[in-house]
Structure formats: structure tokens, C-alpha cells
Amino acid sequence: MHESTRVRWDTKATRVYWDTRHREHDDLASGGHIGLDRAGNEIFYALRLGTLLPLIGDLTDPSAPLFVLDAGCGKGHFARALARCGHRVDAFDASEEAVAHARARGGGPRYAVACLDEWAVPWPYDVVLCVDVLFHVLDDAEWAAGLRNLASLVRITGRLIVTDENTGARRPRGDYILHRPAAEYAALLEPLGLRHTLFAPYRFRENEVGFHVFTRTR
Ligand SMILES: C[S@@+](CC[C@H](N)C(=O)[O-])C[C@H]1O[C@@H](n2cnc3c(N)ncnc32)[C@H](O)[C@@H]1O
Numbered sequence: 001m002h003e004s005t006r007v008r009w010d011t012k013a014t015r016v017y018w019d020t021r022h023r024e025h026d027d028l029a030s031g032g033h034i035g036l037d038r039a040g041n042e043i044f045y046a047l048r049l050g051t052l053l054p055l056i057g058d059l060t061d062p063s064a065p066l067f068v069l070d071a072g073c074g075k076g077h078f079a080r081a082l083a084r085c086g087h088r089v090d091a092f093d094a095s096e097e098a099v100a101h102a103r104a105r106g107g108g109p110r111y112a113v114a115c116l117d118e119w120a121v122p123w124p125y126d127v128v129l130c131v132d133v134l135f136h137v138l139d140d141a142e143w144a145a146g147l148r149n150l151a152s153l154v155r156i157t158g159r160l161i162v163t164d165e166n167t168g169a170r171r172p173r174g175d176y177i178l179h180r181p182a183a184e185y186a187a188l189l190e191p192l193g194l195r196h197t198l199f200a201p202y203r204f205r206e207n208e209v210g211f212h213v214f215t216r217t218r
Contacts, residue, residue: 015094017176022075022097027105031074031098031132044204048131049081051200055161055213056127058086066126071116071150072133076102076109082129083108092119116146124155130162132209136176143180144188151192151214159197160189160214166199167208182212193218 022030028041036044059066065088070079073091075098083089089109093099099113112119116133128150137143147162154160164179165171171179186196194214201210 014176018095019097022095022101027075027077027101031077044202044207045077047204048202049078051202052078052129052131052161052211053085055159055198055200055211056082056087056129067123068127068129069119069125069150069153070109071119071128071130073102073109073111074098076105076107076111078129078131079109079111080105080107087127090121090125117142117149119149119153121153124158125153126155126158128154128158128160130160132163134162135164135179135209138176138178147185147188148192151189151194151216154194154214154216156216156218158216160194160216162212162214163209164212165208166201166210166212179209185212185214189214 021034025034026038028038028045029036032041032044056066056068065086068082068087068089070089070091073079073093076091079089079091079102091102091109092112092114094113094115096113099111103111130150134143134147137146151160162185164185166182167179168181170181173179182196182199193216195217196212197215198213199210
């Protein structure tokens with residue numbers, strides 16, 4: 001990891017923001033949408049899971065489940081759902097609060113506390129997933145280091161699935177949100193062998209975010 005990223009995470013307001021949000025909000029609002037009530041967040045998560053599952057796919061042979069990483073897993077909602085669907089799931093988040101909650105819920109995934117540019121394993125993943133994390137990373141160097149590291153964890157023909165809007169320009173929105181255009185993701189990922197193959201919008205109310213799928217071609 002870039003030591004500076006851990007230092008930034010440990011010292012700056014970001015850590016306080018996420019730890020507090022994970023401590024003070026329920027399991028859905030803390031990682032979903034703090035502006036929505038419980039029912040709204042149930043719909044928000046269910047809709048996204050329904051869009052996500054076909055993007056990940058499945059293997060019918062239970063002896064060979066897909067190996068999935070959920071990077072920035074929050075309290076583990078998607079990680080647990082993917083484990084229930086038979087996938088083998090590693091999951092991490094920079095917030096100790098979030099990971100403690102996820103671990104307490106159990107449900108299959110292996111959890112760790114880590115930053116996006118920190119996670120390292122000796123085996124590549126079939127799918128690396130990063131839901132609603134990267135547009136919360138305001139610092140461009142931190143964003144690039146995190147994205148680069150996630151890309152390095154995807155096997156050949158595997159997929160990196162990240163979420164952001166699909167706009168042509170940057171859009172800062174409120175506290176801790178900076179939407180970046182797909183071209184910025186592609187400019188970083190394509191030289192690393194990942195091709196942008198799909199954008200699947202959330203289609204949830206006015207939300208313009210969706211899943212960007214990048215496939216490793218070399
Ligand atoms: C909006 S929540 C999404 C959580 C989860 N992916 C979900 O959809 O339920 C954003 C998460 O990103 C985590 N996060 C923010 N910056 C991070 C970083 N640099 N490395 C790892 N996790 C980070 C926060 O702690 C928070 O749990």
C-alpha cells in the first residue's frame with residue numbers, strides 16, 4: 001500500500017465520517033442512501049442486487065464457485081448476498097466499524113479492514129466488485145491508486161465492476177461525493193488490460209449511478 005493513503009485515512013475527516021455513519025445508521029442506510037427510509041433502502045439494495053447478479057454470472061458446479069472480492073464492502077450486504085448465491089467471497093472495508101458489524105453478521109464472506117490500494121492476495125479473482133466507494137474518494141491520487149490495485153486483482157477474462165455515473169464530465173455533489181466520467185476510469189484501466197464492456201444503470205428514481213463493467217482481455 002501507499003503509506004500515505006493509510007495515513008490520510010487514519011488522520012482525516014473521511015475515517016470519522018464513515019465510522020460515524022456506520023455507527024449511527026442502520027445496516028442499510030449506512031452503506032446505502034442516508035436520505036432514504038428503511039423501505040427505500042430495501043428497494044435500493046434489492047434493485048441493485050438484481051442488476052448485479054447477471055453481471056457476475058454463476059457457475060453451476062458447486063465445487064468451483066466464482067471467487068469474488070467485494071472492495072469497500074461496508075456492512076457486507078452485497079458480500080453476504082453473493083455468498084448466499086454460492087460464490088466464495090472476500091470482502092474488505094477501510095472502516096473498522098463497518099467490518100466489525102459485517103463480521104458479527106457472518107454469512108460466509110471472509111472480512112478484513114483495508115484501504116482500496118492496500119488489499120493484496122496471491123491469487124486473482126474472477127470478479128472484483130466495488131459498489132459506491134470510488135465516487136466517495138475525493139483525492140485523485142488515492143482514487144487512481146485504489147483503482148489500479150483493484151485492476152491488478154482481476155484474472156484474465158475476469159471482470160472489474162465499479163459504480164459511478166455515466167456522464168461526460170466530473171460532478172462534485174455534496175459532502176464526500178465526486179462523480180467521475182467513464183472516460184477517466186477507461187483511461188486508467190485500458191492500458192492495464194481492462195476494456196469497458198458494459199454500463200448497467202441502477203434505474204432507481206433520480207439516481208444516475210450504475211455498474212461499469214471492465215473485462216480483462218490481457
Ligand atoms: C456508500 S458505502 C458502500 C458500502 C457497500 N459497498 C454497500 O454498497 O453497501 C462506502 C464505503 O466505502 C468505504 N470506503 C471509503 N473509502 C475507502 C477506501 N479508500 N478504502 C476502502 N473502503 C473505503 C467506507 O468505509 C464505506 O463503507
